[in-house]
Amino acid sequence: MKKDIYEFEVAKGFILSNIFAFAIIGITKHFAEKQGVLIFSEFVIVPFVMGVICAWSWKELGMTRGRMTWVSCLNALIGIGLSAIILKEGAICLLIVSPLIFGFMITGAFTGRAMFKKNNQNLNVSILSLLFVLFIADSLSVHQYENLVSDEIVINAPPEKVWKNVVAFEKIKEKNKFWLFQAGMPAPMATTVEGYYKGAGRKCIFSNGYIFDEKIVTYSPNHDLTFDIIGQPKDPEIMGHIDIIRGQFLLKDNGNGTTTVIGNSWYKLYVFPVWYYDIWAKSITRNVHLRVMDHIKALSEKN
Amino acid sequence: MFSFVISYLNFLKYIPLFPHVFDSLLRVWVLVTKPKLLNWLDEIEGEVLNWQGTNVSIHKYGGLQFNYRGTEIGHIHSNGLLDVLYTLKIKEVLLKTGRVSNHHVFAKSGWISFYIKRTEDKKYALELLWLKYQDIHGGNTESHRVYLVDYQNAITLCEPLYFPLLSSVRLLLEI
Known part of the structure; x- marks a missing residue:
């Protein structure tokens, strides 16, 4: 694959996954029971799905394990950087949250890789639907x-x-x-x-x-x-x-x-x-x- | 670190996704400290996928799992720890080679563990997986029955690449 196409696909993964994440966080903040509450889904399901989105964007690139881990880490850093700018989070907060973001994003990317390799649409839709239901249930739950x-x-x-x-x-x-x-x-x-x-x-x-x-x-x-x-x-x-x-x-x-x-x-x-x-x-x-x-x-x- | 988590925090594996996240963080650690290991895992994956009827999936406790028509051949955690389930008899023989050890959790079962640390370990890992693959793959065939009875015959069914291990298994069974 040509280098420019490869880089475009990698960038596509970064952009799509971050747009998804900040859109979800924005929607959740808007409808949150109490302003400022950051729920489980935002630190677990969102980075996981970001990883899956990346895997979907990168599915034709034939990435090695090492390369996929690197670019997923880079995407996690981009997400964390954007959180500092958009959500105005402090450095220590971001340091504390980073193991969750890195862990779930890489897990999402490798799960996505396995999902898209199998190419079983029913399974893929089931997994994403389950995550969506979990997200809605968590968003509607009382957090205290x-x-x-x-x-x-x-x-x-x-x-x-x-x-x-x-x-x-x-x-x-x-x-x-x-x-x-x-x-x-x-x-x-x-x-x-x-x-x-x-x-x-x-x-x-x-x-x-x-x-x-x-x-x-x-x-x-x-x-x-x-x-x-x-x-x-x-x-x-x-x-x-x-x-x-x-x-x-x-x-x-x-x-x-x-x-x-x-x-x-x-x-x-x-x-x-x-x-x-x-x-x-x-x-x-x-x-x-x-x-x-x-x-x-x-x-x-x-x- | 891995041993500590396995020894003291093993109960966390029952939390959904926890072992997968732990495996992902292990992968980041390996990427920083020993990036070649991830290449070896890719090469092992590529080789096993060449075997008829195999595919890969994510292991339930994190890692890369190799399957043959729905049956697990073995799995490798991202720190290079290969786990394969054999019969107790085969395990006993393999333990005598001194290269594999009891499983890091289920020591008394047929599971064995093998750490991939050097380039040459990649080949041995493939031999271990091939041995298991032969066990499942030939399960319903005449050649497999021969294989179980007489390892000498089994060797003739194998690719030369996997000869050394099967040969050593045969020799140790004879001792």
């Missing part, structure tokens, strides 16, 4: 998910000494250990408080200057500090994807001069499938906890 992440640390100091560092603390100077923080995801830096009472405002300041506005809802000195998040920064990395609802520090006197501190965070996810995104949400929340709690431990154990 809340979870709690809890972490515990023992501090070699009595609760009275720990408490003052829990309510507010000076700037964290410790280097970031978590790879996503090192990659540019905002990490917690400091916390300020308006006053030491229930109803007082609290601010959690992140490394890029973003501020979470909080309000203390339980103030039980040396025992329980619970706060609701009332204002979340408009960061493209988190905007519309996750809401941190509430945070809590519980202190338990161990009776031997040490204190067990339990950090709890409640959050709501707006990206699905949960089996994938909750792993990330838990990991990020846990690392926020640990960075803050390690800092509280260092401050409290300081002479």
